[in-house]
Amino acid sequence: MLKAVPIDDLKPGMYINQVLKQTGSLRMRSKGLVKHQTVINTLKSRGIQTVQVDFEKSLNHEPSTDSVPLSTPEASTQAPTKLEKGQQIAQNSLTRNAMKEANGLYFDAVNIQNGFLSALNRGAVNDLKLVKDLAQSLIDSIFDNKDALSCLTLIKNNNAYLLEHSINCSILMGMFTQFLGYDRETIDQASLGALLMDVGMSSLPMDVHNNVEDLSAADWEVMKTHVDIGVELVQQCGEISDLVLSIIAQHHERIDGSGYPNALKEIEISEFARIAGIIDTYDAMVSNRPHKESISPTQALKRLTEDDRLDQTLVSQFVTCMGVHPVGSIVRLKSGKLAIVSQQNPLSTMSPIVMTFYSVPSQQYGDITRLDLSANDDEIVSGVRPDDFNVNLSTFFQDVLVNQAPD
Numbered sequence: 001m002l003k004a005v006p007i008d009d010l011k012p013g014m015y016i017n018q019v020l021k022q023t024g025s026l027r028m029r030s031k032g033l034v035k036h037q038t039v040i041n042t043l044k045s046r047g048i049q050t051v052q053v054d055f056e057k058s059l060n061h062e063p064s065t066d067s068v069p070l071s072t073p074e075a076s077t078q079a080p081t082k083l084e085k086g087q088q089i090a091q092n093s094l095t096r097n098a099m100k101e102a103n104g105l106y107f108d109a110v111n112i113q114n115g116f117l118s119a120l121n122r123g124a125v126n127d128l129k130l131v132k133d134l135a136q137s138l139i140d141s142i143f144d145n146k147d148a149l150s151c152l153t154l155i156k157n158n159n160a161y162l163l164e165h166s167i168n169c170s171i172l173m174g175m176f177t178q179f180l181g182y183d184r185e186t187i188d189q190a191s192l193g194a195l196l197m198d199v200g201m202s203s204l205p206m207d208v209h210n211n212v213e214d215l216s217a218a219d220w221e222v223m224k225t226h227v228d229i230g231v232e233l234v235q236q237c238g239e240i241s242d243l244v245l246s247i248i249a250q251h252h253e254r255i256d257g258s259g260y261p262n263a264l265k266e267i268e269i270s271e272f273a274r275i276a277g278i279i280d281t282y283d284a285m286v287s288n289r290p291h292k293e294s295i296s297p298t299q300a301l302k303r304l305t306e307d308d309r310l311d312q313t314l315v316s317q318f319v320t321c322m323g324v325h326p327v328g329s330i331v332r333l334k335s336g337k338l339a340i341v342s343q344q345n346p347l348s349t350m351s352p353i354v355m356t357f358y359s360v361p362s363q364q365y366g367d368i369t370r371l372d373l374s375a376n377d378d379e380i381v382s383g384v385r386p387d388d389f390n391v392n393l394s395t396f397f398q399d400v401l402v403n404q405a406p407d
Contacts, residue, residue, distance in 0.1 A: 005053045010040050013346070015057035021050035033059070033346060039181040059346055102148035105141055109134055109167045110160065113195070117163075117202045120233055127238045128192075135170055135192040139184070142174045147343060150175065151328030154286060154297060155393050162201055165283055170195035172279045177272075179321040186243070190272050193247030197276055200230030224260045227252060243272055251276040254309035274311040278304060278318050288387070297322070297329040298383030324349045330391070331380045336360045338389060345374055354380075358391065 004020055015033050034040060043051075112134050119125045141149050153168040173194035177187045204226055208219050215223060230248050234240055250273030253259035255266050259277075269277075285300035295303070301322060304315045323344045325331055331339055331354065339354035351374040358365050373379060386393040 001055045002052055003055060004050050006050055007040070007044055007048050010034060010043070010051060010053070012037055012040070013059040015054045015059075017052040017054045019048055019050075020052050021048075023047040023049065033057070039179065043181050098145045098148040099151070102141060102145065102152055105137060106149070106152045106167065109138065110163050113163050113166060117199060120199060120237075121202055125237055128196075128234070128240065131195055132188075132192055135174075135195050136188055138167070138170055139174045139178075139187055139191055142171065142178060146175055146178075147327045150326065151340070151342075153283065154326070154328040161287060161289060162198065165287065166195050166198055168283045169197065169276070169279050172283065173276065176275060176279065176318055176321050180317065189241050189243045190247065190275070193244040193272065194276055194279065196234055196244065197230065197248045197251045197280070198226065199233055199248075200226035200228070203229050203233070224252075227261050243270075246270040246273050247276045249273070251280055253277070255311055256309050258309055271314075274314055275318075278310055278315055281307070281310065282318075294385060294387070296383035296385050297326045298324060301326075323352065325352060325380060325383055327352075330384050330386050330393070332360065332382050332384050333378045334381055335378045337366075337378075338384065338391070339371065342370070345372075348374055350380060358389065360389065 002017060005014070010016075012034050112130060116125065116131050138149070149171050153171050170191045174187055174191040177190045182190070204222060208215070208222050227249060231245060234245070234248060247270070250262075250264060250269050253262065253264040253269045253273060254277065255269065255274065257263045257265040259269075282297075282300050282304060285303060286294050286297050288294045301319050301324070304310060305312070305319065307315075323341075325341050327341050327344060329341050331341060333339055333354075333356070336359060337356045338358040338360060339356040341352050342355050343353040345351050345353065351372075353370065353372045356366070356369050356371055371378065
């Protein structure tokens with residue numbers, strides 16, 4: 001049942017179908033479930049007054065008698081009820097087609113970014129159209145099926161860290177700013193900023209950003225120059241928004257003043273740069289780098305909450321956005337199986353839908369089986385690093401998951 005709901009009556013768990021009345025300029029391209037009060041607050045602040053809610057897709061909500069019915073499908077006359085244990089949560093997950101499409105986009109993105117950085121350092125780039133189009137394509141895919149792209153951000157190629165890191169940060173920025181309720185134009189700009197924020201790294205000596213030990217004081221000073229270099233390189237490419245430039249210039253600043261290059265504090269740092277700092281730190285922690293091994297996404301999220309240099313209000317919202325065990329992360333189940341998280345459960349963060357693929361006791365791969373932990377006695381014991389079980393996640397993804405994921 002579709003009904004008009006005033007913004008003051010909107011609640012987490014309701015499914016927005018479209019905006020009906022507004023005074024501001026916020027454009028909501030995607031339909032979706034309201035997951036957090038932060039989204040509602042953002043919609044209010046940007047002038048949204050009335051939305052159309054689909055109560056068939058909402059969780060734990062029935063239409064109030066004050067709401068105005070917009071349509072009453074003949075096929076369904078009962079008020080929506082709370083999802084029963086084990087009921088399918090949503091259709092947007094890691095299906096075979098979604099994985100193949102996302103994989104193709106991600107592969108193209110790496111090649112486009114590689115070509116752009118090479119041309120940029122040769123002085124052969126006159127504008128940013130190529131990477132702007134890339135950022136928009138990534139956001140289009142996030143709106144269509146963010147779970148598939150979320151999964152890809154956790155599949156690493158140790159020899160392509162800088163390239164994949166920039167793409168991952170762009171995807172994570174798109175996911176998080178969408179979660180926060182920003183309009184499409186702002187999401188595009190923020191994702192472009194994340195895609196470009198480390199372009200200056202490609203100009204540094206290889207022995208600096210590939211150092212396998214802690215950097216010397218002199219090398220650390222060289223490393224910090226990548227921020228100013230990045231700003232200069234991007235400004236040479238023509239018109240660029242202040243939002244994008246703030247992300248590039250400030251993503252290593254920290255709210256306690258301990259960051260660089262200008263030791264900015266608190267609100268001196270733009271909100272999008274503070275978001276970028278969180279995303280940059282998270283993706284670095286879940287990646288194997290020359291000087292440091294990765295940790296599991298769950299561990300990385302926990303460490304973010306313990307880092308007082310980061311904006312903890314935004315960190316809390318980021319953790320809510322990602323989930324305790326993010327989509328694409330590997331978890332160990334009580335049954336002794338390894339599984340990849342394929343879909344969050346909005347009713348229980350600890351009981352997502354997973355796809356099992358490996359038996360720890362027998363050390364053997366098995367057929368990929370979709371398992372809804374809210375309808376099963378099995379449960380997550382911990383998040384794990386694929387390397388701990390000699391699982392090459394990139395190879396596994398390419399050779400197995402894309403071809404065997406359920407339709």
